[in-house]
Amino acid sequence: MTRRVILAGGGHAHLAVLADWACAPLPDTERWLITSSRHTAYSGMLPGWLAGHYRAGDLLIDLAPLAQQAGAQLVIADVVGLDPDRQLLTLSSGEEVAFDLLSLATGGETNTSSLAQLGDRLMPVRPVGTFMERWSAFLDGNAHAPSLNIAVVGGGAAGVELALGAAAAVKHTFTNARISLVSSEQGLLAGHAPAVRERALAELTRRDIAVHFAHAVGTEDSLRLSDGIGLPVDCVIAATGSKAPQWLARSGLTCNEAGFVAVGADLRSTSHSSIFAAGDIINRTDRKLERSGVHAVKAGPVLAANLRATLHGTALSQYQPRSRTLYLLATGDKRAIASWGQFVSAGRWAWALKDWIDRRFVRRYTQAARHDPNMPLPAGKRPAA
Ligand SMILES: Cc1cc2nc3c(=O)[nH]c(=O)nc-3n(C[C@H](O)[C@H](O)[C@H](O)COP(=O)(O)OP(=O)(O)OC[C@H]3O[C@@H](n4cnc5c(N)ncnc54)[C@H](O)[C@@H]3O)c2cc1C
Known part of the structure; x- marks a missing residue:
């Protein structure tokens, strides 16, 4: 049979x-x-x-x-x-x-329940193929924009890596681009060792990425954060788990x-x-x-x-x-942070291994x-x- x-x-x-x-x-x-x-x-x-x-x-x-x-x-x-x-x-x-x-x-x-009001500005990271098409169209459509406000919501590994990747993407083309990362009040990279979390925060800061620890709710053209801040946004990448x-x-x-x-x-x-x-x-x-x-x-x-x-x-x-699982977090500059239990290290070698x-x-x-x-x-x- x-x-x-x-x-x-x-x-x-x-x-x-x-x-x-x-x-x-x-x-x-x-x-x-x-x-x-x-x-x-x-x-x-x-x-x-x-x-x-x-x-x-x-x-x-x-x-x-x-x-x-x-x-x-x-x-x-x-x-x-x-x-x-x-x-x-x-x-x-x-x-x-x-x-x-x-x-x-x-x-x-992708869990986007609190962000749905953003409409077309919202880009859930899944399905990944759709995200790739929409991100490319967004960059093309804004090639001559005088300024660009991009926010990534989600402080897990995907959110951190995407914020760093987005910063690298706009660095040369857009002189007036601002990237923000919104993570929950619990902080970045839950489940990773404190040293990894500190390292990631340092990388984000080095790249001028504004990091907020708050709950984000989408409106038509901005993110309202639970700490009272309002972020104007042209695009919100949702990596919310x-x-x-x-x-x-x-x-x-x-x-x-x-x-x-x-x-x-x-x-x-x-x-x-x-x-x-x-x-x-x-x-x-x-x-x-x-x-x-x-x-x-x-x-x-x-x-x-x-x-x-x-x-x-x-x-x-x-x-x-x-x-223990080895995680290699790309930092957008052909370097990566290696996280393995309490072990943390970063550099070109980690990117080479990940690649x-x-x-x-x-x-x-x-x-x-x-x-x-x-x-x-x-x-x-x-x-x-
Ligand atoms: C930006 C990003 C970076 C990540 N980086 C890492 C990393 O570095 N390391 C790591 O360990 N994890 C990483 N992850 C997590 C990892 O992607 C997921 O854990 C993994 O993809 C889960 O595999 P899966 O087979 O369950 O689902 P997927 O790989 O998502 O596959 C699901 C498949 O099902 C199809 N599908 C979806 N819905 C339906 C449906 N209703 N009917 C039929 N087909 C359907 C999809 O098209 C897809 O082919 C990352 C996630 C993201 C978003």
Whole structure:
């Protein structure tokens, strides 16, 4: 009997699954990849793109050849509904698609609830492809503007890197540009060591980026901050963290109170055994796990192994992250801050390492496809069962 296996979302977490399928086909299955757009952007390189270090093609991965090599049918559509009991997905096209086994990795959505009034001035960082188009159009459209006020909202790693990237982007072209970064009252880079947070603040200050610790609410043409300050803005980049998509909350799949899919270490839904999930869309019930590309990518091979194990009726593997994760934060000038537990360092070496890691990741999923569409992709390291 042929079983239908569906991957929903073509981002960081599912790339290793496609590679796994390309290496070793899943017998007696019909495989689908349903995703919003044909290209997926490697988000870690977005600040470097903003700063002018990369071309768009350097960070975009074409999913069509990957799906082809994985023997998967590529469907470009949004998942807008899920009925986990009937094992049905509803797509933005209106089509209902049945599955035997489903893996969800559609990522989070940018939380813009307090910024919506900004209208066209608001640029959520996700979807990354849309952000890239809108940012390019914004710079082109303002090429002769006498002044430019850009604010980044969100004091996490993405917000800090994007503020520094934006500062680098406007430095030479716009003599009268002002960049602001608004972080919550808790400060920058929550979860990182104090020395990393200080280093990041020093980098922002060095680049004349005004940093505010306050809650921001968007109006038609400004940001109203909870400390009473009003910032006039031409563009607001929202890097405000992930919220769960509404269709998940309505689905009946067990989620936490914020709407993220409840999974154990084996990445299987705690309520529906035919559904797995990984990346920004999950809430681990067995431990705290921050939403990051590192975890989405490293969970990918485990996800691949567990989809296979479920079909074969064998034991599942677990994704157990290392106790410390290395983060390399781009500072917009071909330098980076390295953050690893309490260790902090910065310099050109950190950028060189980040650039090497990031380019290697994208190359893994683009080069094989470009040279020979029938050549199998290198699978991620298979976890021990
Ligand atoms: C600017 C920026 C920089 C970052 N830098 C880093 C970094 O340096 N290091 C790090 O560890 N993390 C970083 N992150 C976080 C990282 O991007 C995420 O944690 C990671 O992308 C999560 O992977 P994912 O597979 O869950 O989702 P994604 O990679 O976002 O993939 C989701 C996929 O699903 C598709 N999709 C979305 N909605 C639907 C739908 N309804 N139906 C079908 N398809 C859908 C999308 O098109 C996309 O292909 C950064 C994030 C941003 C915004």
